Amino acid sequence: MRLRRLEPDDWECWRDMRLAALSDSPDAFASSLAEEGDYTEARWRDWIRPASQLQVVVEGGAGMVGAWKAEHQPAVELYSMWVHPEWRGRGIGDLLVGEVLDWAAAQGHQRVALWVAEGNVAAERLYRRHGFQMTDERQPHPGYPGVFERAMTLRLDAARTG
Structure with missing residues (x-):
């Protein structure tokens, strides 16, 4: 499987994958298909700014992930992780998470964090x-009222040194 890091001109690819993810797994994301379906091209392009974040897709529509680091936050945040149902259980998620960790380490970041819905x-x-x-x-x-998320974190230096 080939991973592709997206640039602003790839906004349609990100949009299509994100809307597919929201349609397939609506309770996994903080947004909704109805909300993001109304985003403009400018808003999708603005989402993909390589200097401050990363969006990766697996070619062929198998999956996607994003990551970003806000100045005031101590960790890179992994977000929008999704694997198409037909590709689940085939290592796509591992490829995507690995790409985020490689990107975060290359940027000199020490920690990666994420939110996962309880029960997932x-x-x-x-x-x-x-x-x-x-x-x-x-x-x-x-x-989603009544659903809670838990934070998970990874210290990159510990993950890479054992």
Whole structure:
């Protein structure tokens, strides 16, 4: 499988993958298909700014992931992780997580964090395989009342040195 890091001109690819993800797994994301379906081209292009973040797709529509680092945050945030149902269980998630970790390390960042919905056992297993640890941090899911998310973090120097 070939991974592709997206540039602003790839906005349609990111849009199509993101809308497919929202359609397939609406409770996994903080946004909705209805909300993002109305985004303009300018908004999609603005989302993809290589200097401050990363968007990666697996060619052929198999999956996607994003990552970004806000100035005031101590860690890179992995977000928009999604694997097409036909490709689940084939290592696509591992490729995508690995690409985020490689990018974060190359940027000199020390930590990667993410939010995972409670009960999403497959996602937790994927992240744990890469060294992420569950924290005590918990928050209500932004789009689904009654659903909570848990924070997971990974210290890159520890993950790379054992």
